[in-house]
């Protein structure tokens with residue numbers, strides 16, 4: 480492997496969240512030393528994931544199937560939809576095993592600063608799902624940030640005409656808190672004690 484190629488790898492890894500150039504170099508060196516046991520399997524896993532991953536047309540989750548495993552699971556309660564900003568938030572709720580309904584992943588939050596408007600989020604799909612007779616409650620589980628709360632208000636307004644109960648997570652989500660960073664207990668309490676908006 481030429482030095483240029485190693486540099487290229489380092490640059491790729493340095494773009495990952497939580498990694499700077501220094502840790503990226505460590506990761507690359509670590510991989511090079513474990514070419515057979517780690518680097519090749521990782522490369523193969525990345526390639527197959529890159530080809531097979533798709534967005535669920537129903538909820539926006541990423542999975543190798545469309546609809547995703549959560550949407551396709553008949554044991555999950557179709558009357559409840561939990562609205563989250565990102566797939567990471569959905570995964571956090573799944574890890575905590577506190578929710579047995581379905582999800583809707585918006586794909587971010589409204590943000591004037593980042594130039595993210597309603598048309599950039601999967602809101603239309605949610606409005607449509609809310610009109611389905613099966614759905615009785617929509618839980619807005621966006622982050623406790625200004626953007627997250629703005630998004631929740633906007634989505635709630637858009638759902639006004641749908642005949643569903645709209646609720647939000649209870650206190651317990653600290654201001655500025657993103658779901659992905661909460662411990663399972665806090666997340667569970669916030670969901671259980673959700674309030675009607």
Ligand SMILES: [Zn+2]
Nearest residue numbers: 535538547550
């Ligand atoms: Zn889905």
